[in-house]
Amino acid sequence: MTTNGLAGLRAVVTGGASGIGRATALALQAHGARVAVLDLTPEAVSAPLVGLRVDVADDASVRTAVEAAATELGGIDILVNNAGVGAAGTVEDNPDQQWRSVLDVNVLGVVRTTRAALPHLRRSANxxxxxxxxxAATAGLPQRALYSASKGAVLSLTLAMAADHVRENIRVNCVNPGTVDTPWVGRLLDAAEDPATERAxxxxxxxxxxxxxxxxxxxAIxxxxxxxxxxxxxxxxAVDGGMAGLRLRPASR
Incomplete structure (x- = not known):
């Protein structure tokens, strides 16, 4: 795809102030799209990106931010549902309130933002x-019970949304990253007893x-x-370095 392959398109990225979201917003912009970043910290976003505050766990906040993005951009062609939170632990370790909080952001956040954007997406030719x-949606990872459950729901939701909206000419897909070198992973490593060993x-x-x-x-996005x-x-x-599908033999010594 050429660097102007998205020229004229309008994109909204949630959680776009850091990590994967920030890289995505910048890449979309570099390929010619006009981009609005919806994040809890929009002040971290600089022009030409448009920064708007949103809390994806609050429906009123989402609707307000999506409408502001559509007004600023003149419509919405692309929605990237990237906002999310992590959680570590087995099924014993996370209290009910944390389960509710993570699912509210990681799953219902996708629902709220997509629901608000659909009227604009329906008017787009692309x-x-x-x-x-x-x-974590497709492989059993240790100490990730809650996070894996939320991402398993996102995978199933992606497929259901794709079926629901394909005849409206709205495509719905997802990316399944492996472990990405982001600030969140950095914080997990910093909290480990031996960060260097954990990173290795x-x-x-x-x-x-x-x-x-x-x-x-x-x-990929x-x-x-x-x-x-x-x-x-x-x-x-999958953007996972082969983690989902490859089963290598131990390296020869």
């Missing part, structure tokens, strides 16, 4: 929704031997959002 899912373990479980970069995930993927819907694109 409508696309891309949800940020996770390898995370790198080792991906066949490429390294963490995924935010830019690599952003490139840009593709799925673009007219170049006009026949792609209901698809989960």
């Amino acid at each position: 409508a696309a929704v891309v949800n940020t899912c996770s390898i 373990a995370l790198c080792a479980r991906q066949p490429t031997g390294r963490l995924v970069t935010a830019d690599e995930v952003a490139a 840009v593709y799925l959002a673009s007219p170049a993927a006009a026949s792609v819907t209901g698809t989960a694109l």
Whole structure:
């Protein structure tokens, strides 16, 4: 896809002030789209990106922000549902309130933002929704029970939304990143007893031997959002260094 492959399109990215969301917003802009970033900290966003405050756990906040984005951009062609929160622990470790909070952001946040954007997407000739899912939706990872449950729901929701809206010419896909070198992962590593050993373990479980970069995930999102993927819907694109599908033999010594 050329660097102006999204020229004239209008994109909204939730959770776009840092990590994967920031990389995605910048990549969409670099490919010619006008981009509004919806985030709890919009002051972290600089022009030409448009920063708008949103709390995806609050429906009124979402509706207000989406309408403001549509007004600022002159419509919405692309929605990237990227806002999310993490959680560590087994099924024993997270209290009910944390379960409610994570599901409210990671799952209902996608519902609220998409619901608010649909009237605008229906008016677009190139409508696309891309949800940020996770390898945790398809592989059993230790100490990620709550997070995995939320991303499993995002995967199923993506497929259902794709079926519901395909005849409205709205494509819906998701990306399934492996462990990405983002600020959130950095905070998890900082909290580990031995951060260096923990980072090495995370790198080792991906066949490429390294963490995924935010830019690599952003490139996949840009593709799925673009007219170049006009026949792609209901698809989960893994950006995980081979983690989901490869089973390597131990390296020879």
